[in-house]
Amino acid sequence: MKWAFVFLVVMIFLVGCAKQEIQHETPKDIPKEPMPAETSVNESPKPVINCSSDTDCPARVEISKNCDMYMVYTTYNESQCVYPGTEKSYCKSIKSKILTQTCDTSNEKCQQGICVSQSFRNCTDEDGGKNYEDYSDVTDLNHQSFSDECVDDKNLKEYYCADNNKDAAYIIHECPVECRKGRCTD
16 A cells, blocks of 8 residues: 555655746847858858969078079079869979070180170299299199109190180190109100
8 A cells, every 4th residue: 555655645745746847948148149240141162362473472582592504593482372273272482493594605704693794814834834844833724733744654735725715724745754743754
C-alpha cells in the first residue's frame, strides 16, 4: 500500500506540471549584432582582390648597378600581378637585370656601375720599345704594369707598347747568349 501511495503522489505531480504553461521570453535588453553595411541578409561578403593588373602592384625599384666590361647593368626589383582580378591574386616580386648603358670604349670605362671618363694617357715603355738588352716596365692605358722577364735561361719575354699606343704587348725573344734579370746578356 505504501507503494501505491507513492505512485499516486508522483502521478498528481506530473499532471500538475503538464497543466502549467512554461513561457520562454527572449531578453529585450541584449542588442542584436549589426550586419555589415556592405552585406545584406541575402548577400555574402565581397571577395578580396589584391590586384587586377601589374599597375596595382608596387612600382619598379632600382636595387644596384654593376659593370660587365664596358656595359652598365641595372638590377631592379619589379612586381607582377599573379592571377589578376581573382581572389587568388597577389603581387609577386621579381628581380631583373637590364643593360642600361654602354660606355664609349675610346675614352670611358665602366666603374662601380657608371661610365667614367678615362684620363687619356698613352702606353709608356721605359726602354723605348723592343730593346732586349735593357730591363724595363711597360704601363698600359689602364695603369697596369708589366715587367720584362726571363722565361728560362735563353728566352726573354719583352714587353712593349702595342701599335694602338694604349695596350701592352709582349714578344718572346731568344737571347744570343743568355737571359738574366729580365734582359739578354753577352
